[in-house]
Amino acid sequence: MSTPPPLAGGTTGPDALRPLIAVVLDALTEGAAGRGGPLPAGGPQAVAAHMRHALGTVLPENGSGADDALHTLVRALAHGAADPADPLCTAHLHTPPLALAAAADLAASALNPSMDSWDQAPAASELEATVTRALAAEVYPHGPDPDALVTTGGTESNQLALLLARERHRTLQVICSATAHHSVHRAAWLIGLPEPVTVPAPAGILDPAALDEALTDLPGPLLVVATAGTTDTGRIDPLPEIAALTRRHGAELHIDAAYGGPLLFSARHRALLTGLDRAHSVTLDLHKLGWQPVAASLLAVPDRAALAPLGHTADYLNPADDTDAGLPDLLGRSLRTTRRPDILKIAVTLRALGRSGLADLVDRTCAAAGQFADLVDKNPGLTLYERPTLTTVLFRPTEATDEQTAGIRRTLLNQGRAVLGRAHADGRLWLKATLLNPHTTPGDLETLIALVEGSTPR
DSSP states (O other): OOOOOOOSSTTTHHHHHHHHHHHHHHHHHHHHHHHOSSSOTTHHHHHHHHHHHHHOSSSOSSOOOHHHHHHHHHHHHHHTOOOTTSTTBOSSSOOOOOHHHHHHHHHHHHHOOOTTSGGGOHHHHHHHHHHHHHHHHHHOTTOSBOEEEEESSHHHHHHHHHHHHHHHHSSOEEEEETTSOHHHHHHHHHTTOOOOEEEOOTTSSOOHHHHHHHHHHSOSSEEEEEEBSOTTTOOBOOHHHHHHHHHHHTOEEEEEETTTGGGGGOTTTGGGGTTGGGSSEEEEESSSTTOOOSOOEEEEESBGGGGGGGOOOOTTTSOHHHHHTTOOOOGGGOSOSSOOOTHHHHHHHHHHHHHHHHHHHHHHHHHHHHHHHHHHHTOTTEEEOOOOSSSEEEEEETTOOHHHHHHHHHHHHHHTSOBOEEEEETTEEEEEEEOOOTTOOHHHHHHHHHHHHHHSOO
8 A cells, every 4th residue: 555645734744845845936936937927828718728738637547746746737827827926917906925924824734723623723723812903903002802803805804794783783774885895785685684875986985975864864773884995996985074974873884994904004104094993893904905815804893892793602613611611712703614824924924024014015005006106197198097095096098998998908918918907987997007016116117008008009
């Protein structure tokens, strides 16, 4: 009988991983070099054909061995990737992860703690409890007992926020702006709430006058969802005004700060989040302006007592006598059972960079967005939508139609030369550059503009 493949954990795991990591790193390098840009050229059909060729038979009778499988498939995946580390990959809130965070994620995978019971994750559970409390205190410096849950992203965080509000009131009407993230509507549908009432956002942000009217007319209980960093433009709703309105009307407030929340680390930009601490809950994503591998999101609350509705008992995970004996109960920390220790990479990043290092990354990317807006504004062939609030810049060729603007984006995608997003604003279609790479240079920004100009119909 043959010897089974080595495991990643235990005292022998590191020795088994070391040569495999070298194979992975070589394959990543070769794949990126073969791709030669932010996206593979040729469009969906070419990428699919290349990937199917590399994959071959999905379940062969006899395997090809660890080195071959790793090298072949990692190389093909890297070759066919949309690489957020390329400065011309700017379509989405898809951040290039820090190398140290990715390395920490490897450790998490090798140790494989499952965050659903203490006896599966003794150290990781303490790490999560300590770090989430500290991050929640950044959001709620004056909260009575701040805490945060680790989630898979803004969608899960927003869902939990609505669920907790519903549990407090048993029924609920959600109010959000026209620029709120789609997950707000999906969360309401998922947990059986009425369709959210949408108020206008004439300048890309929630209109306080329209909100006041809605709060006056609608029967309670009410939950207002505001946004600190909209997906299309990066705008921040007028948080102090919204907080004042919700308090006056006796409504609750959730703020989706998945994009803009990490401004808290920056002394230069944190004032944009004034009023954040007046919300009943806040979504914060560190796999956006936190440069973490997916997933690394949080839902913060000012008082951990608000999380009590999530409490759940399964005798094989958190029996009452174990809890009474002092073993931490983890089931109330998530709607998920099995979950990874995503807190490790966050903790490593916080320790390695500190507040000043994170602030530098935030400030660099915000500055790059400002520089890009300057270049667009000075170019007679391009039109700038507005000055960026965060790191998102909308622009379009001045004489192009919406159809031509969409075509420019697809041309660059199919050529593998640049990855731009798209957004509708003021009744027109705009190209969207979401700048999240702190290594982006002015030359990169000039190249992006030249690529757009070169693809613009004459």
